[in-house]
Amino acid sequence: MRNITGKAVFAIALAAILTPAATAQDGDEDSDRAVMKEVVVTARKRAESVQDVPLSVTAVSEEDLRAKAVVTIEQVTAVTSGLTVSRNANNIPTFRIRGLGTGGGSESFEQSVALFIDGTYLGRVSEYNQPLYDLERLEVIKGTQAALLAKNTSLGAISLTTRKPGHEFSYDLSTQYEMELGSSIVDVGVTLPVSDTLSLRLAGQAMNATGPVKNTALGTEQSNDSLAGRFTAVWTPTARFNAIFSYNDYEVEMIGSSEEAASDTLGILAARGALEGIQTEARLNYKNQVQGSIFGDIKDRTTGRRAILTLNYDIGDFTLTSVTAGAEYNQVRFFDTDVGPGLWADQNPVKNGNEQFSQELRIASPAGDRFNWLAGLYYQNEDFYIHRKYDIYSDLAAGIAGGSPIAGANQDNYDQSTDTYSLFSQANYEFNDRLTGSLGLRVTNEKRSAEYMRIASRSGLFTTFLFPDLVGSPPEIDETSVDGSIGLQYELNDDHMIYASFSRGSKGEGFIAQPTNIPNSSAPKETADSFEIGAKINFNGGYFNIAAFDTQIEALQQALFNGTRFDTSPYDLSSRGFEFDTRYHFSPSWGINATATYADVSYETDISPQADGLRPLNTPEWSGSANLRYDAPISDDLEITAEAGIDYSSELYWSLRNQNTCTGSAPSNTIPCTDAYTKVNARIMLKNSSQGWDLALVGRNLTDEKTIAYARASTFINGVVNASLAPPRTVALQFSIHR
Secondary structure (H helix, E strand, O other): OHHHHHHHHHHHHHHHHHHHHHHOOOOOOOOOOOOOOOOEEOOOOOOEEHHHOOOOEEEEEHHHHHHOOOOOHHHHHHHOOOEEEEEOOOOOEEEEEOOEOOOOOOOOOOOOEEEEEOOEEEOOHHHHHOOOOOEEEEEEEEOOOOOOOOOOOOOEEEEEEEOOOOOOOEEEEEEEEEOOOOEEEEEEEEEEEOOOOEEEEEEEEEEEEEEEEEEOOOOEEEEEEEEEEEEEEEEEEEOOEEEEEEEEEEEEEEEOOOEEEEEEOOOHHHHHHHHHOOOOOOOOOOEEOOOOEOOEOOEEEEEEEEEEEEEEEEEOOEEEEEEEEEEEEEEEEEEEOOOOOOOOEEEEEEEEEEEEEEEEEEEEOOOOOOEEEEEEEEEEEEEEEEEEEEEEOOOOHHHOOOOOOOOEEEEEEEEEEEEEEEEEEEEEEEOOOOEEEEEEEEEEEEEEEEEEEEEEEEOOHHHHHHOOOEEEOOOOEEEEEEEEEEEEEEEOOOOEEEEEEEEEEEEOOEEOOOOOOHHHOEEOOEEEEEEEEEEEEEEOOEEEEEEEEEEEEEEEOOOEEOOOOEEOOOEEEEEEEEEEEEEEEOOOOEEEEEEEEEEEEEEOOOOOHHHOOOOOOOOOOEEEEEEEEEEEEOOOOEEEEEEEEEEEEOOEOOOOOOOEHHHOOOOOOOEOOEOOEEEEEEEEEEEEOOOOEEEEEEEEOOOOOOOEEEEEEOOOOOOEEEEEEOOOOEEEEEEEEEO
16 A cells, blocks of 8 residues: 555656646746756766766755755655665665666675765775765766766766866855754865965864664664765966866774664574663664674774876867876774674774776867867776674574584685776767767776685684685686767757667676685676667756666676675676656746656576566656745845655565565565665755845655665575664755855
8 A cells, every 4th residue: 555655656656747748839938937056067078068968967055965965875765766775784884876786795896876075986886985075066977887987887877077166255154953862963165266367275073963773782772973074176387288287085983783683584583682681673673783893883983185287288270188186094993794683793993995096188179160179098097905803603603502513713815906997088060050960989008916814713614615715816807898878869959859879888807805715706797788768858947868778787796695694796787778857947936846766676597486576676666856946035135936846666685595574475575675665855945145144944855754775685694684674754954155
């Protein structure tokens, strides 16, 4: 009944939005109709209006992010459909676009949905924990991006553009206090014009966030504290040359786990708790009994820094651009693998990090030419490591019927070095005033080497059979890939455009961080072919964008946990569907917007008879949002904004094989599903334009809908399933001033 009701509400909201959008005609709109603000994106390495780009791309301003109380990367799902972010047991967020993505089971795999900051590449999921602040915009680029983005964008990309200083002194202060959980965030920024040619900007964020889950065994609660700062300088000594330098530094510390016991069918968890004097619960209520080990509660600390130097030089009508970046991060995680009472399975500690240098050099012809092009070279070097200590204890297993007999301990080290060289180009040719063709090409050579060191410190079945000693280096990888795209764009008139494209993208062969032996230590090359057709329709007061897609991916690199170990089989998948994004102002005061994605995602590889027809993890068939907005002046200086909207998702699975409670009644079907849901959000804001301040109240999930955000079989404990609930209702008070 809930599923039907949710779909009905979502369909009604979309119908209300699409009806005026579909019937709007040029020339018969009110003269005072609100004018849409142009949104500029750089998805194709040029500054272009989002409505002129023949891609499915969502652009979101910092103001819009703040309106939806988006403060972490996993909350970006609130601003577009077709994007899901899951935070797994390792406390790292991973992206899926249109139902496809790498996941976070193995940190040695770079992500197929890549993250970029000011055009520089971040491929490691641990880096995704860094704070979001002082942004000019965020772009979600959907589908295979084969030519222009640095690497590993076979399934899409998320691009962050930070704010740059202008030529006038200004400052801004934004604060947010979340009243349900007691979390606070402060953002500050100041622009300092030093001279006519040099401007500086200093920006920072401090966050003290409290999570909803309480640890009843230790009397603690989740927390997420972070501190970040960025320095940016823009130097423009001549009209033909400018230099932009930025340096960002951050530290994030997370304590506690969001995982709870969802089921304990054999009573093993209860028996373990009894030995520790703890009354356990096998139900989802934002409470857990994680004791960790000698380190207490689960802890996670990530530090990182990134420096970027961008040089732009006009040579006649051409622009030469150099982007140089150096970055590093280090993460230390103390993790109770079984997420329960007593000593059972711990990673104490897990360390991972990297040092990365990249250099991009490109030249672009004038964008207005009938034949325009862009070409460049890219180099990247990365040294990456994962070092961890595993302890699988046997003291409780011996005293609990049905408990796992697995025991042992080891030191597990993985070190990897990669050099990437790319040559890329894209050309656009206007056949006539309406028809434009595009062709993109990227040739990438990647040299990768790795070393393993896994030695038992305490013998047991864990170190003998599951993860035996391993010392040595696998064969080096030296691989060249040719990716590309081809497309056509046709202007029906000045306001309407249709397009079609085909792209092939790839991610090179990689190493598995925890193989059973060195001959089985590599994952094959991943390849994605994407077809897309779409239309972008602009009308007085709004737009309507729609796209249909078909993506076939071969040998997806992923690592999926089955309760004992990770399955790294290179499965083939497909995703077919359509999506739309629309915004419409039907008066100066009233506006509506909506986005929705339908994705039919399935395994093309024959996994097992029980998995026939099963959807991959965290891939809703339908997802979307709809929002109604009202703006009105109160006086000459004051105006009020009120918004109300919904987020919708259809059912989600969390097990690769047929172990989901919603796919059958067999005893092995113990992994809970996420039911289809509709969440209600609202915002009201008072703004004083002349004095530059605003005050807002933002509510998310106002009906306090409880939905599962992640689920898995517990580590080495039969009959126990762990799951995390999505955040409950939150109500945030925001204040900002900009002068």
